[in-house]
Amino acid sequence: MNPIEPLVIKLAETRLDEAGVKKLAEHYAALDWLNKARELQPNDSEFLIELAGRSCYKSFGVGINPNVTRIRENPKDYLTNVLEKGDGSILEHATVTFGFLNVSRVFTHEIVRHRAGTAMSQESLRYVRPRGISLWVPPDLGQASNKFSEAIEEIEQRYHDLENQFDWETMSFDEKKRVTSALRRILPDGIATNLIWTANHRTIRWVIEMRTHPSAEVEIRKVFGEVAEICMRDYPLLYADFSRKKQDDGTTQYVPKFSKV
Ligand SMILES: Cc1cc2nc3c(=O)[nH]c(=O)nc-3n(C[C@H](O)[C@H](O)[C@H](O)COP(=O)(O)OP(=O)(O)OC[C@H]3O[C@@H](n4cnc5c(N)ncnc54)[C@H](O)[C@@H]3O)c2cc1C
Numbered sequence: 689m690n691p692i693e694p695l696v697i698k699l700a701e702t703r704l705d706e707a708g709v710k711k712l713a714e715h716y717a718a719l720d721w722l723n724k725a726r727e728l729q730p731n732d733s734e735f736l737i738e739l740a741g742r743s744c745y746k747s748f749g750v751g752i753n754p755n756v757t758r759i760r761e762n763p764k765d766y767l768t769n770v771l772e773k774g775d776g777s778i779l780e781h782a783t784v785t786f787g788f789l790n791v792s793r794v795f796t797h798e799i800v801r802h803r804a805g806t807a808m809s810q811e812s813l814r815y816v817r818p819r820g821i822s823l824w825v826p827p828d829l830g831q832a833s834n835k836f837s838e839a840i841e842e843i844e845q846r847y848h849d850l851e852n853q854f855d856w857e858t859m860s861f862d863e864k865k866r867v868t869s870a871l872r873r874i875l876p877d878g879i880a881t882n883l884i885w886t887a888n889h890r891t892i893r894w895v896i897e898m899r900t901h902p903s904a905e906v907e908i909r910k911v912f913g914e915v916a917e918i919c920m921r922d923y924p925l926l927y928a929d930f931s932r933k934k935q936d937d938g939t940t941q942y943v944p945k946f947s948k949v
Pocket of ligand 1: 801802803804894898899901903904905
């Protein structure tokens with residue numbers, strides 16, 4: 689057994705096409721606004737969300753829409769108001785892609801329950817034949833963790849015994865795939881896997897709230913605690929209302945002031 693730790697990596701995020709944004713601003717006669725606004729808000733994701741929101745009311749400046757007599761010029765005021773009002777649909781325009789590495793199939797089984805606004809690609813245990821069992825040992829096991837590791841090593845041994853019943857060198861790829869898939873049925877839920885996960889900010893806010901709650905499973909809380917830290921660092925206005933709440937077990941819950949925007 690190879691003991692490992694779950695790892696969270698940010699892989700990608702929304703990027704603006706500056707030429708396209710300029711064209712849009714020209715269309716709305718909002719070039720003056722654009723020049724000022726881009727200086728105030730260099731963050732592409734937060735800017736795109738603000739742009740989408742302002743396009744709804746043409747609130748790029750006073751007078752563009754005759755009904756608008758004042759606007760919130762500061763991006764912080766603008767986005768805080770969006771969160772306060774719960775106008776969360778515009779948060780769906782910007783996404784982040786994460787690599788969740790060394791996570792268990794317990795974790796992936798739970799994260800797939802969040803359907804809205806997500807995309808997932810998970811390592812295949814039909815195609816990939818594991819060389820051994822890599823696994824995160826949950827701290828809750830305490831003194832029983834030795835016995836736990838022994839049990840995993842026994843499964844690992846039995847897996848290899850079964851694997852050795854087949855002559856892999858002579859098998860076609862399709863045969864290998866079928867047998868690999870049959871063999872995986874004895875592998876534990878805790879076996880490490882990798883998942884690429886993309887979600888929009890409306891979804892990420894919701895999943896952080898649900899999955900760092902003390903009632904959630906310990907591994908998913910750990911992973912989404914890291915996601916929360918990355919998002920609070922990289923999108924400070926979109927996550928400005930989140931606060932950290934230390935728990936007795938040393939973990940942290942991330943609580944938004946405005947739930948489920
Ligand atoms: C602590 C904890 C314990 C859990 N225990 C269990 C358990 O024992 N068994 C179990 O089966 N699940 C369990 N779950 C999973 C839970 O029931 C949800 O399936 C999961 O959290 C996904 O959340 P969501 O329903 O908000 O969906 P998401 O996909 O995250 O969607 C976000 C929101 O979009 C809206 N939405 C999404 N899809 C639809 C739709 N089709 N129709 C209408 N509105 C939609 C809803 O308002 C929803 O809240 C648990 C979750 C947590 C956090």
